[in-house]
Amino acid sequence: MKIRIGIFGYGNLGRGIENAIRQNPDMELVAVFTRRDPKTLTIGSPDVTVASACDVGDYKDKIDVMILCGGSATDLPQQTPELAKMFTVVDSFDTHARIPEHFENVNKAAKEGGNVAMISVGWDPGMFSLNRLYASAVLPEGKDYTFWGKGVSQGHSDAIRRIEGVLDAKQYTIPVDKALEAVRSGIAPELSTREKHTRECFVVAEDGADKARIEKEIKEMPNYFADYDTTVHFISMDELKRNHSGIPHGGFVIRTGKTGANSEHNHVIEYSLKLDSNPEFTASVIVAFARAAYRLTNNGETGCKTVFDIPPALLSMKSAEELRKEML
Amino acid sequence: MKIRIGIFGYGNLGRGIENAIRQNPDMELVAVFTRRDPKTLTIGSPDVTVASACDVGDYKDKIDVMILCGGSATDLPQQTPELAKMFTVVDSFDTHARIPEHFENVNKAAKEGGNVAMISVGWDPGMFSLNRLYASAVLPEGKDYTFWGKGVSQGHSDAIRRIEGVLDAKQYTIPVDKALEAVRSGIAPELSTREKHTRECFVVAEDGADKARIEKEIKEMPNYFADYDTTVHFISMDELKRNHSGIPHGGFVIRTGKTGANSEHNHVIEYSLKLDSNPEFTASVIVAFARAAYRLTNNGETGCKTVFDIPPALLSMKSAEELRKEML
Numbered sequence: 001m002k003i004r005i006g007i008f009g010y011g012n013l014g015r016g017i018e019n020a021i022r023q024n025p026d027m028e029l030v031a032v033f034t035r036r037d038p039k040t041l042t043i044g045s046p047d048v049t050v051a052s053a054c055d056v057g058d059y060k061d062k063i064d065v066m067i068l069c070g071g072s073a074t075d076l077p078q079q080t081p082e083l084a085k086m087f088t089v090v091d092s093f094d095t096h097a098r099i100p101e102h103f104e105n106v107n108k109a110a111k112e113g114g115n116v117a118m119i120s121v122g123w124d125p126g127m128f129s130l131n132r133l134y135a136s137a138v139l140p141e142g143k144d145y146t147f148w149g150k151g152v153s154q155g156h157s158d159a160i161r162r163i164e165g166v167l168d169a170k171q172y173t174i175p176v177d178k179a180l181e182a183v184r185s186g187i188a189p190e191l192s193t194r195e196k197h198t199r200e201c202f203v204v205a206e207d208g209a210d211k212a213r214i215e216k217e218i219k220e221m222p223n224y225f226a227d228y229d230t231t232v233h234f235i236s237m238d239e240l241k242r243n244h245s246g247i248p249h250g251g252f253v254i255r256t257g258k259t260g261a262n263s264e265h266n267h268v269i270e271y272s273l274k275l276d277s278n279p280e281f282t283a284s285v286i287v288a289f290a291r292a293a294y295r296l297t298n299n300g301e302t303g304c305k306t307v308f309d310i311p312p313a314l315l316s317m318k319s320a321e322e323l324r325k326e327m328l
Numbered sequence: 329m330k331i332r333i334g335i336f337g338y339g340n341l342g343r344g345i346e347n348a349i350r351q352n353p354d355m356e357l358v359a360v361f362t363r364r365d366p367k368t369l370t371i372g373s374p375d376v377t378v379a380s381a382c383d384v385g386d387y388k389d390k391i392d393v394m395i396l397c398g399g400s401a402t403d404l405p406q407q408t409p410e411l412a413k414m415f416t417v418v419d420s421f422d423t424h425a426r427i428p429e430h431f432e433n434v435n436k437a438a439k440e441g442g443n444v445a446m447i448s449v450g451w452d453p454g455m456f457s458l459n460r461l462y463a464s465a466v467l468p469e470g471k472d473y474t475f476w477g478k479g480v481s482q483g484h485s486d487a488i489r490r491i492e493g494v495l496d497a498k499q500y501t502i503p504v505d506k507a508l509e510a511v512r513s514g515i516a517p518e519l520s521t522r523e524k525h526t527r528e529c530f531v532v533a534e535d536g537a538d539k540a541r542i543e544k545e546i547k548e549m550p551n552y553f554a555d556y557d558t559t560v561h562f563i564s565m566d567e568l569k570r571n572h573s574g575i576p577h578g579g580f581v582i583r584t585g586k587t588g589a590n591s592e593h594n595h596v597i598e599y600s601l602k603l604d605s606n607p608e609f610t611a612s613v614i615v616a617f618a619r620a621a622y623r624l625t626n627n628g629e630t631g632c633k634t635v636f637d638i639p640p641a642l643l644s645m646k647s648a649e650e651l652r653k654e655m656l
Contacts, residue, residue: 019589023468044589100653107585120656129656131599132642134455136655137616137643138609142352142647184602259612261347261372265604267612271459274512276593281466284595285586308641308651310456315465323427323636327464328448328457 003294005287006059008083009069010034010041012247013092015284016069024287030063031215035118060086062299065290068092077102081109084117084304088297092282094145099125100256107304116297117304121289122282123273128253130307131271135255139267142257143188147175147196151249151278153243159224163217165209168237170244172200175252186256188265199230202244204237249278255287262268288315332613334387337397337614338362338369341420341573344611345395346372352615356650358391388414392625393618396420405430406476407612409437410631412445412632418618420450420610425459429455434633440585446624447634450601450610450618452476452588453603456494458635459599469583471516475503475524479606483489487552488529491545493537496565498572503580514594527558530572555624576605616643 007014010032021029023075031049034041038050051059056066066087070076072095080091084106093102097317099120110117122125124146132144153173162171182189201218205211214233219225250273260264275281289307292314296305313320318327333349335342340361340536351359359377362369365376378388384394389599394415400406400423408419412434427448438445448454460472488497506526510517527546529546533539536576543560548554578592578601603609617635618640624633641648 008561015589016587019587023370029537088353096656099656100608100649103652124656133640133644133656134458135650137640137645138455140645156609186505189404259344259347259351259605259608261343265608267609268602268605269455269598270598271598272598274596274598276595277587280587280593281595284466291465306656308648308656309639311639312461312465313636316461317468318463320551320636321428323461323623324431324634328425328427328453328462328634328636 002026003283003291004028004030004064005060005290006030006056006066007032007069008053008062008066008079009075010043010280011069012220013283013286015044015307016067016277016280017069017287018282019280020144023284023292025289027287031059035083045057056083057086063087064206065090066295067286067290072098077111078107080117080119081105084110084115085113087113088115088117088293090118090293092122092126093120094122094125096125101106102167103304103306111123111303112208114302116293116301118289118293118306119304120306123275123285123288125250126285127273128251128271131253131256131269133308134252135257135269135295136270139255139257139259139269141259141263142255142267144253144255145191145196146182146251146253147180148251149173149175149197149249151251151275153199154247156199156201156224159203159221160203165212166205166242167204167206169201169203171202174198174200180252183254183256184268184270186268188256193227194229197228198230199225201230202235202240203232205234209300237255240303247278248276248277249281250274291315291317330354331391331619332356332358332382332392333618334358334391334394334415335360335397336381336384336394336407338371338480340607341611343372343591344605344608345609345615346398348374348611348615351612352619352645354619355384355615357542359387364451364649365405369508377427384411391504391613393416393622394619395416395614400426403496405433408445409433411442412438413441414440414443415510416443416445418446418449418621420454420614421448422450422453424453431632431634437528442630444621444629446617446621446634446638448634449614451603451613452579452636453612454610455601459501459581459597460583460635463581463585463599467585467587467597469587470583470595472581472583473519473524474581475508475512476579477501477503477525477577479579479603480573480575484527484529484552487549488531488546491542493531493533493534493542496568498533498568499530499531500525502528508580508582511584512596514596516584521555522557525556527553527556529558529560529561530568531560531561532568538644574604575606576604578602579608584617602620619643 033053035053068091156171253271292310365383396419484499581599620638
């Protein structure tokens with residue numbers, strides 16, 4: 001019997017989940033839930049039900065794992081606890097500072113419902129977090145660094161779009177090569193925000209807009225750009241669509257540390273991702289952890305879990321014997 | 329109360345464990361066990377007992393986790409099951425093909441003794457295995473590659489030393505840059521043994537030895553060198569000691585895979601290690617997993633485990649709350 005999956009929310013991430021399920025033959029997509037009128041939503045799987053978010057309770061016995069594809073700002077803080085009362089759920093809550101609070105709320109609801117709820121699954125938080133944890137456990141005398149990019153930051157692109165005279169924009173976060181090299185050398189540098197990443201912006205301005213003013217507003221925007229070296233390019237809408245329509249991302253988690261009787265030996269642990277599609281890769285991670293959540297629920301576990309709590313073997317379609325034989 | 333550790337066997341790995349324990353304030357080294365006469369062995373920790381391997385049974389209640397530092401060829405297949413009857417144990421059994429058999433033997437003994445026994449802990453098998461598993465679970469439609477080096481292969485160095493006329497030798501395994509680049513490009517190439525790695529040998533020959541014959545014997549040695557492009561350098565004993573006395577190693581685990589409605593997006597997951605000391609890094613990994621083994625035993629679990637079975641949070645000195653707050 002296949003693991004029956006529901007998708008709650010159908011944006012880029014939801015579509016990514018839909019595609020990822022097709023790569024996992026032990027899973028099937030049962031329904032997609034939307035807050036829009038279900039009749040107006042066409043999904044990529046013609047034989048799958050599209051249902052109203054309001055009717056999700058009717059699916060309690062028809063879905064093994066509900067995957068939440070809403071945003072971290074307002075959707076997930078409300079939806080994950082609510083749905084964890086009814087379903088085994090997985091979300092990709094990514095507001096790092098609010099994870100402890102989200103954990104507590106979800107944990108309470110999941111225990112009440114007798115379900116497992118996995119939060120903050122994806123690549124950061126997610127695979128990057130795992131690599132920070134493994135590397136720091138293995139090299140206690142060391143220092144770790146996370147770099148993001150080259151990739152599109154949706155939040156920064158949105159911030160530029162809100163400036164008067166801007167029609168559209170794409171912002172790339174780019175790790176600084178010199179900083180990466182310094183980290184890999186093992187000297188454990190202290191790096192400022194400005195030294196780690198640069199920001200490159202491709203902006204389509206309205207005809208006759210004051211480009212100098214737009215560039216100044218971008219570069220001086222607090223939190224988003226003021227602490228970075230930022231480059232602004234004005235381009236045509238045509239060029240933006242042609243060359244900047246993808247959602248690539250990626251990054252690096254690097255830990256360097258020392259061992260030996262006199263700390264005489266250096267070690268570098270590096271994990272990196274180079275992703276053509278940020279939401280599709282996030283979706284692929286979520287689907288693997290949905291399998292683990294399903295198995296934990298079947299083992300009688302309840303409550304909120306993160307990637308740190310999951311024995312890796314539970315992520316794989318292969319049996320424990322196969323994994324030991326083929327991958328260990 | 330600290331986790332009380334015993335070291336069984338005191339070579340490079342045992343010394344690495346001794347040093348790694350000093351970096352982990354929740355652990356203490358209680359005793360080192362040797363098959364030699366304990367009086368003849370001086371260890372790096374003057375206040376720690378050196379005991380005979382024969383007396384290990386006397387330490388049943390004095391040690392929480394016994395770390396086995398013997399070799400995979402003959403020591404561990406016998407020692408791990410024997411000691412798993414008495415102790416929670418961790419070994420670094422690294423003969424990949426014999427892991428299923430070793431698992432069965434150790435599992436039986438550990439269940440008999442009511443202990444947890446972790447096998448095949450280190451970096452390959454170990455951290456590399458974990459990365460193969462995570463990456464393949466996340467990108468089911470993909471292909472993975474493991475490259476080793478640049479690093480010293482003890483087995484290949486030993487093989488050269490057995491050739492007539494050779495006084496000493498060091499062999500480096502080197503990944504081929506062109507192969508690494510082809511893999512990272514996402515074209516999922518089929519690579520032969522020869523295309524993935526080269527072998528570089530530094531050989532000290534006896535005075536008057538036939539160097540041409542030695543070089544030919546190395547390059548044509550089946551299994552070890554015949555399938556590789558091998559370079560042989562003859563150097564002086566002095567130069568070998570000066571420039572080739574370290575035991576560096578490392579390598580790469582790379583998986584590329586596709587996602588999307590039409591598999592239109594490529595992704596690259598890469599994990600790499602650059603290690604100044606192979607045995608010390610292996611020891612650092614083992615010590616982190618010894619903490620997990622201790623915690624599993626305290627939770628009442630028994631039997632043989634591998635790195636695939638361990639929730640990552642168990643490896644860290646930090647609490648689950650701290651990990652979620654600081655690392656997720």
